[in-house]
Amino acid sequence: TTSILPGTVPWPEDFQRRYREEGYWADRTIASYIVEAAGKAPDACALVSGTTRLSYRELVDQMDAGAENLLALGLKAGDRVLVQLPNNWQFVVLTLACFRVGIIPVMTLPAHRRHELLYLAELSQATAIASADVIRDFDHRELAEEIASLMPSVQHVLISGATGDLDELLIDYHPDSTRAARLDAIAPHPDSPACFLLSGGTTGLSKLIVRTHNDYAYNVLATSRATGISSDSVYLGTLPASHNFPLACPGVLGALFFGGKSVMLPSPEPARAFATIAHEGVTVASAVPAVAQRWIDYAKENGSAQLESLEVLQVGGSRLADELAVRVRPDLGCTLQQVFGMAEGLINMTRLDDPDEIICTTQGRPVSPADEVRIVDADGNDLPDGEPGLILTxxxxxxxGYYLAEAHNTRAFTPEGWYSSGDIVVRRPDGYLVVHGREKDMINRGGEKISAEEIENLLYRIEAIDLAAAVSMPDATLGERLCIYVTLRPDASLTLEYVRETFAEIGIAAYKMPEKLVVVESLPLTKVGKIDKKALRDDVIGRL
Ligand code: J2J
Incomplete structure (x- = not known):
């Protein structure tokens, strides 16, 4: 048995035994796969980020140097570190250095601001924050220092960039032939947490998802298999790499596990992405549907000659319209792979050799034979194939279970350990899943998840507001955007600008800013007296 971090929920013993016996859990650390790849081809290019190119030998040396430097600072195995970095080599090396010695990166997004980071620092009791000096004109150093000043647990602020000291920690200035052996001797237990991912947050703020070395390494291997990753693969990450999809499905880690090359871009802007695909010979890229749409539009105007090397475009995070799905092969000249995944685990993918009918109209099937999926009605009764219901897995x-979330875990998981994502799904007789909608109270803005409850709680800080409801409104480019309905206190008035200014003062990620305000006399209620969100979603369509 292992000493498990308090607040984490292990798999039951019989499941652990089965996952080991059947070979899903290999009892290896995540770093060990990259060390292995480096042993096979040390001079192959592992990572490209701007003008920085790292061979496997250099990547592993920097990972190991970074790991020892973090320990020398006083960080210990099991410590949590908030990581807020753009897609660059520093993100990858820092994350791997943490994995190497069991320091746990908490995968925040570059868009997060004071409100989110304070909450995440508090919940995780982080001992350090690793951030950049500036990302897209925003001073992250100032934000990180503010969090540190408010959170007693945070002892270290590590800043990447010319004026900070994080990059120095992650460069191998003192090559040392005995370092790897020292680090192997203190390698984390494979059942210990590798990282904390953030949930989409259906009830208020995000929950922390504990991913162990055993489970996350298998996640990488199983998705790599479904995406055909090999040492010839060149992966392009353009979504923020702290998301599960570009990190590990198969993502940056997939390419590195197999001796391929990972290319980091800080944005999916088509001109630069296409040029990078051509220049680096990218074979696999991932996108949310809104990005796939932009790439298709760009290719229609500029041609797809730059995409010659691209074999697979993975699309997931929100529902890809069938009409867009059929454009991928003709317009981009590559195979579409639909991905219906979640940071909580289960990943479904279409397979590269599936017929077009499956690739264009389904969201795939589970990547692992050990994934269990049930489709149930509101009372938890199993439904036959073809009928839409809630997915359990x-x-x-x-x-x-989530980290330190006992009460919430009893709602999100059944007593038998099935996770309920809140998605409404049809399972076809061939096992493929089609996402029909969702029951959870969340807005999916181009793949970024917004919890309605979190927004409503923020709105109640505004004095003029009596009742508030956050709902999605349909949008041609992003799929959904955030709309708020409010009733006001007597004689009060309110503008969208005021709401947005208030949110900005609190320090909210930009993607959570309300984009439409509807002031009403009263909000429609359901039979049980709750605000009728469906009626509001229907109502807003008439106002667009
Ligand atoms: C409809 N809804 C989808 C899809 C996710 C790969 C891909 C995506 C995520 C992700 C991920 C969808 N069609 N194809 O972690 O590794 C919605 C569902 C789901 C929620 C999970 C990965 N793909 N969704 O999006 O944790 O509602 O993970 O429950 O951010 O996104 O969100 P998240």
Whole structure:
């Protein structure tokens, strides 16, 4: 048995035994796969980020130097570090250095601001924040220092960039032939947490998802298999790499596990992405549907000659319209792979050799034979194939509970450990899943998830507001955007600008800013007296 971090929920013993016996859990650390790849081809290019190119030998040396430097600072195995970095080599090396010695990166997004980071620092009791000096004109150093000044647990602020000292920690200035052996001797237990991912947050703020080395390494291997990753693969990451999809499905880690090359771009802007694909010979890229749409539009105007090397475009994070799905092969000249995944675990993918009908109209099937999926009605009764219902899942890379969230865990998981994502799904007789909608109270803005409850709680800080409801409104480019309905206190008035200014003062990620305000006399209620969100979603369509 292992000493488990308090607040984490292990898989039951019988499942652990089965996942080991059947080979899903290999009892290896994530770093060990990259060390292995480096042993096979040390001079191959592992990572490209701007003008920085790292061979496997250099990547592993920097990972190891970074790991020892973090320990020398006083960080210890099991410590949590908020990581807020753009897609660059520093993100990758820092994350790997943490994995190497069991320091746990908390995968925040570059868009997060004071409100989110304070909450995440508090919940995780982080001992350090690693951030950049400036990302897209925003001073992250100032923000990181503010968090540190407010959070007693935070002892270290590590800043990447010319004026900070993080990059120095991650460069191998003192080559040392005995370092790897020293680090191997203190390698984390494979059942210990590798990282904390953030949930989409259906009830208020995000929950922390504990991913162990065993489960997350398997997540990488199983998705790599479904995406055909090999040492010839060149992966392009353009979504923020702290998201599960570009990090590990198969993502940056997939390419590195197999001796391929990972290319980091800080944005999916088509001109630069296409030029990078051509220049680096990218074979696999991932996108949310809104980005796929932009790439298709760009290719229609400029041609797709730059995409010659691109074999697979993975699309997921929100529902890809069938009409857009059929454009991928003709317009981009590559195979579409639909991905219906979640940071909580279960990943479904279409397979590269599936017929077009499956690739264009389904969201794939589970990547692992050990994934268990049930489709149930509101009372938890199993439904026959073809009928839409709530999806429940368990498996070797789907954890059994969030970090320090006992009460919430009893709602999100059944007593038998099935995770309920809140998605409404049809399972076809061939096992493929089609996402029909969702029951959870969340707005999916181009793949970024916004919890309605979190927004409503923020709105109640505004004095003029009596009642508030956050709902999605349909949008041609992003799929959904955030709309708020409010009733006001007597004689009060309110503008969208005021709401947005208030949110900005609190320090909210930009993607959570309300984009439409509707002031009403009263809000429609359901039979049980709750605000009728469906009526509001229907109502807003008439106002667009
Ligand atoms: C409809 N809804 C989808 C899809 C996710 C790969 C891909 C995506 C995520 C992700 C991920 C969808 N069609 N194809 O982690 O590794 C919605 C569902 C789901 C929620 C999970 C990965 N793909 N969704 O999006 O944790 O509602 O993970 O429950 O951010 O996104 O969100 P998240």
């Amino acid at each position: 368990r498996g070797p890379y789907t954890p059994r």
